[in-house]
Amino acid sequence: MTTRQKVEASMRRRRAAETRFRMYGMASVLFGLLCLVVLFGDIFSKGFSAFSQTVLTTTIEIDGDYLGVTADSSQQEIMSANYDGLIKRHFKNDVQPKGRSEARKLFSLISSGAGWQIQSIVLDDPSVIGQSLTIDLLVDDDVDQWFKHEYGNDSGSVRLSDKQLEWITGWIDAGALKTQFNTTFFVNGDSREPELAGIRGAITGTLLTLLVTFLLSFPIGVAAAIYLEEFAPKNRLTEIVEININNLAAVPSITFGLLGLAIFINIFGVSRSTPLVGGLVLTLMTLPTIIISGRAAIKAVPPSIREAALGLGASKMQTVFHHVLPLAMPGMLTGTIIGMAQALGETAPLLMIGMIAFVVDVPGFINDPSTVLPVQIFLWSDSPERAFTERTSGAIIVLLGFLILMNTAAVMLRRRLERRW
Structure with a gap:
């Protein structure tokens, strides 16, 4: 076999391998889409009648x-x-x-x-x-x-x-x-009777919990990201802190529930099954995501911005808060929304702090007993009545709607405010 024939045979094998790899990739994507279609089709077919x-x-x-x-x-x-x-x-x-x-x-x-x-x-x-x-x-x-x-x-x-x-x-x-x-499904709280059960109490509890989470996690996460990226000295201590933050992002969510149970409830005496304690627990879980995304957004700001500000006589503080932070804020907000969307779907940490309780009344404030939408879905899924099966799927549809809305808002915000360098 000549050298030319050997090269052509090698090229054919390479092209065949590339074709197989593309086919494997397309098959994986199609399989994933098929699973999503089957999952959403099953949820919508069971839950549409709940409305x-x-x-x-x-x-x-x-x-x-x-x-x-x-x-x-x-x-x-x-x-x-x-x-x-x-x-x-x-x-x-x-x-x-x-x-x-x-x-x-x-x-x-x-x-x-x-x-x-x-x-x-x-x-x-x-x-x-x-x-x-x-x-x-x-x-x-x-x-x-x-x-x-x-x-x-x-x-x-x-x-x-x-x-x-x-x-x-x-x-x-x-x-x-x-x-x-079915207006009852949206205006009533939970009930033992399926035809009277609604998600208003769960939605209100979810919104109050997310409000507490946002008010605590966003300023703390942004401040931590700014300090670690702009002001913290590069030594072994900060390296340990950065490693632990990255590790916390991968910790199972139920661990944060155990931490909240041990600290917020047993030590500080915060009431169980309230949006306040739920927001505190979800803040612990959301902070690593916000800090990591915030640091990435600050790193994306070109060094020339800092050098120009410092060259014109601005202090380090003025450079960060007047120039770097406004440019990094879209990325920080995007990371925050994604972290909040993740917190919206969490159930395990909230079960540990008592938000699995049967609550009929709609909460009026962050210290009122309440539940959240994922926990409400968990409770209904365990009920033997057939009507609760469709209400479980209906609540899942509402939860998916909130998640899609929040992720869409994050994408639109990033595209609208993002600045390319």
């Missing part, structure tokens, strides 16, 4: 004599009236079940929160007492799941009896049973 809720349209008389209230009654009297009994009396007269057993089956089709719906209407406008109102009452989660997922099948229902299905079918034929946008 709709089945209701029963009925006309019910707000009987003041039965409730023992009038339009002039006090708020406390109106709140203590027996609205559940009013609903039961209405359906008992309307459907006329035979015996107590059928009556219990009938009443179980209506949500336990239906009485709260009527109470809210009467509290907002006491003049409706004595009138007949057309109201969209929430139905039980078993009816909701059957109507959204099983209606039209001839297999019946595992959770509903034949008599209950007969009543439900009658409501459907009369056009009384329908689905509408």
Whole structure:
């Protein structure tokens, strides 16, 4: 074989190897995209129905004599009236079940929160007492799941009896049973009843926790990055600090939860399950990311900027804060947003500080008991009711929306404010 033939054979092998490498890379990317499509498809297919809720349209008389209230009654009297009994009396007269057993089956089709719906209407406008109102009452989660997922099948229902299905079918034929946008999912806090459970408390707790995290981690992280990059002497001590900061970025998040439990709760006595302690723990976890990205942003500022400022008589402090920091700030903000997005999806450290508690009320401040959206998803995923499965996926969709929004904001901010040298 001649030298030319040997070179051509070698080139063919090299080109074949490069082609195989590209194919492997494309296959890896396509496999990753396929996994994402399958994952998101499964989440959206299960969670999309969480944004709709089945209701029963009925006309019910707000009987003041039965409730023992009038339009002039006090708020406390109106709140203590027996609205559940009013609903039961209405359906008992309307459907006329035979015996107590059928009556219990009938009443179980209506949500336990239906009485709260009527109470809210009467509290907002006491003049409706004595009138007949057309109201969209929430139905039980078993009816909701059957109507959204099983209606039209001839297999019946595992959770509903034949008599209950007969009543439900009658409501459907009369056009009384329908689905509408599930505002309850966004305006209510957590509940043991799936049809009443919402994510407002979790979202509020998440926002308050992230607010505490940002107010603590951003100034501390920026100050640490400036000191380490511009002012700290280059000696063994600073090298140890830099190594530890890099190592902290890779520490499992549950370790920060244990640290917060030991220090903030056991030593300083901060209340469990509050946005304050959650923000403190997430600050510890987010600081390494902000410091590392902040130092990278400061390093990206050309040395000529510093030399020009110092040459014109600026002090070291003036050079850093008047020239270097404004130019590095876009990169710092981008790193901060990415760190906050990472904190938004954390669950393990918050479980260690008690934010797994069942909290119904929406928190009003950073020291009120609350939960966060990832923990709410964790709690719902462990519930046996089928309706909580779709609400778990629905909450995941909302969480993914927040994460995509924050990462998109980071990319747009970097592109808009970034300066190329």
